[in-house]
Amino acid sequence: MNIYLVRHGELYWEDNIKKCIGITDINLNEKGIKQAESVGRFLKDKNISKIYTSNLKRCKKSAEIVSTILNVPYYIENELVEINMGMWENKSFEYIKEKYAKEYKNRGKNISTFRIKHGETFQECYERSKCILKKLSKANYNDNIVIICHSGIIKSMMCFIANIPIDEITNIRLDYGHVIHINYNEKEYKIM
Numbered sequence: 001m002n003i004y005l006v007r008h009g010e011l012y013w014e015d016n017i018k019k020c021i022g023i024t025d026i027n028l029n030e031k032g033i034k035q036a037e038s039v040g041r042f043l044k045d046k047n048i049s050k051i052y053t054s055n056l057k058r059c060k061k062s063a064e065i066v067s068t069i070l071n072v073p074y075y076i077e078n079e080l081v082e083i084n085m086g087m088w089e090n091k092s093f094e095y096i097k098e099k100y101a102k103e104y105k106n107r108g109k110n111i112s113t114f115r116i117k118h119g120e121t122f123q124e125c126y127e128r129s130k131c132i133l134k135k136l137s138k139a140n141y142n143d144n145i146v147i148i149c150h151s152g153i154i155k156s157m158m159c160f161i162a163n164i165p166i167d168e169i170t171n172i173r174l175d176y177g178h179v180i181h182i183n184y185n186e187k188e189y190k191i192m
Contacts, residue, residue, distance in 0.1 A: 001137065001140065001141055001142065001143060001144060001145070001183070001184050001185075002046065002144040002145075002181065002182070002183055002184075003133075003136075003137065003144070003145055003146075003147060003181075003182040003183075003184060003189075004043060004046065004048070004144075004145070004146045004147070004179055004180070004181055004182070005147050005149070005154045005157060005158075005179070005180040005182060006039055006062070006066070006146055006147065006148045006149075006177070006178070006179050006180075007148075007149070007150065007151055007154055007174050007175070007176055007177060007178045008028065008032070008036070008054075008058040008059045008061075008062040008148060008149070008150065008176065008177075009028045009029075009031070009032025009033060009034070009035035009036045009039075009058070009061075009062050009176050009177050010028065010029050010031045010032035010035060010176040010177070011026045011027070011028060011029060011032060011058055011176075012026060012027045012028060012029040012032070013026075013029075017092050018092070018093065019090050019091060019092050019093070020085050020088045020089065020090070020091055020092075020093060020096055021082070021085070021089060021090060022082040022083045022084050022085035022089060022119070022120075022150075022152070023056070023081060023082060023084050023085070023089065024085075024089050024090045025056050025057050025058075026056075026057065026058055027057050027058060027061065028057075028058055028061050028062065031176075032058070032061075032062070032176060032177070033061070033065065035062075035176055035177030036061065036062040036065040036066060036177065037065055037069065038177060039062070039065075039066055039177055039179060040065055040066040040068070040069030040070060041069060042179060043066065043069075043070060043146060043179075044069065044070065046144055047144050048070050048072050048144050048145065048146055049072060049140070049143040049144060049145065050072060050073060050074070050075065050140060050143060050145050050146070051063050051066055051067050051070070051072060051073070051074035051075070051145070051146040051147075051148060052074070052075050052076075052077045052080065052136055052145060052146070052147050052148070053074055053075070053076055053077065053080060053147075053148040053149065054076070054077070054078075054080040054081045054082065054148070054149045054150060054153070055076045055077075055078050055080075055081060056081060056082065056150075059080070059148050059149055059150065060074075060076070062148050063148045066146060066148065070146075074148075077132060077136070079128055079131065079132040079135075080132060080147065080148075080149040080150070080153055081149075081150070081153075082149070082150035082151070082152050082153060083119075083120050083122065083124075083125040083150075083152040083153075084118070084119045084120040085116060085119050085120075086115070086116040086117050086118035086119025086120070087100075087116050087117045087118055087119070088100070088116050088119065089119075100116075103116060110167075111166070111167055111169060111170060112126075112165075112166040112167050112169075122152070122156070122166055122169055123166055125152050125153065125156050126156040126159060126160065126166050126169075128153075128156075129153045129154075129156035129157045129160065130156070130157070130160045133147075133157050133160065133189075137184050137189075141184075141186065151174050152169075154174055154178075154180065155169050155172045155174060156169065157182075158172055158180065158191065159172075160189075161182065161189040161190070161191055162191060
C-alpha cells in the first residue's frame with residue numbers, strides 16, 4: 001500500500017508574528033489554500049481511496065480541499081493532532097526565549113523528554129504517531145491513503161520508519177504542503 005503523509009498548508013498569522021503552536025487552532029492563509037490545491041492535483045493519479053486528518057482547522061481545511069479535488073472522503077482522527085505545547089501555546093518564540101530561557105535551553109538539550117507545563121513530550125508524540133500510523137495501515141492495507149496532519153506528527157512517523165533517534169527530530173525539514181510517499185508491505189514501511 002501507499003501512504004502519502006501531507007503537512008497542512010501555510011498558516012494565517014493574525015499579527016504576522018510566527019508563534020509556537022501545537023494544538024492552537026489556526027486557519028490556513030491564501031498561500032496555504034493554494035498549497036492544499038497543489039497537493040490535491042499532485043495526488044490526482046495516485047488512486048487514493050481515503051484521506052485521514054487531524055481535527056484542527058488547518059488540517060481539516062487542507063483535507064477538505066484535497067478531498068474535493070480527488071472526490072474521496074476524509075475522516076478525522078484525533079490522534080493526528082499536533083504535539084501539545086502547553087504553556088507555550090500561541091506565544092511568540094521571542095517571548096518564550098525571554099520568559100522561559102532556561103526551559104527553552106533545556107528543551108534544545110532534551111527534545112525527546114522535555115515537557116513544558118501542561119504539554120506533551122516528543123516521546124509521547126512519537127508513540128502516538130507510531131500507533132495511529134500502524135492503525136491506519138492495518139485498516140487500509142489494500143488501499144492507498146493520504147494522512148494530512150502536522151510537522152511534529154509527520155516527523156515522528158519518519159523517525160519511526162527510518163529508525164532515526166527522536167532526539168534528532170529537529171534535523172528533519174518539512175515545509176508547509178510537503179508530501180512524503182511511504183510504501184508499506186505488511187512487514188515494513190519504506191520512505192520512497
